[in-house]
Amino acid sequence: QVxxxxxxxxxxxxxxxxxxxxxxxxxxxxxxxxxAWFRQPPGEDREYVGSIATTNNTFYxxxxxxxxxxxxxxxxxxxxxxxxxxxxxxxGVYYCAASQFGDWGDRENNYWGQGTQVTVSS
Numbered sequence: 001q002v003x004x005x006x007x008x009x010x011x012x013x014x015x016x017x018x019x020x021x022x023x024x025x026x027x028x029x030x031x032x033x034x035x036a037w038f039r040q041p042p043g044e045d046r047e048y049v050g051s052i053a054t055t056n057n058t059f060y061x062x063x064x065x066x067x068x069x070x071x072x073x074x075x076x077x078x079x080x081x082x083x084x085x086x087x088x089x090x091x092g093v094y095y096c097a098a099s100q101f102g103d104w105g106d107r108e109n110n111y112w113g114q115g116t117q118v119t120v121s122s
Contacts, residue, residue, distance in 0.1 A: 002111040004096045009116030020081040022096030029077040033102040041092040086120045
């Protein structure tokens, strides 16, 4: 029932920008407490990037704060991740996620998209 589809990944050089998008089903988008972006660098574990609540409050990992911006498009049931001043260490598979209650440790109530690849070259 929960559907999350990411798009917008690609290959860019350091210093350039990308915008990722995540489309969600209406029920998830309207009722889940938090939607978020995670990423998984090559050979590493998945890590938190940032999130946005239904209140429009946003939160970011220290590593991306000031460079990345999360936003909601309520008319289209989408969230976006604007990534500026990209660095090689930003490389990884980026995942859209939705948490029903805002608890990322609650596996039964958290959902994930298929991921989109972002590669930043030096």
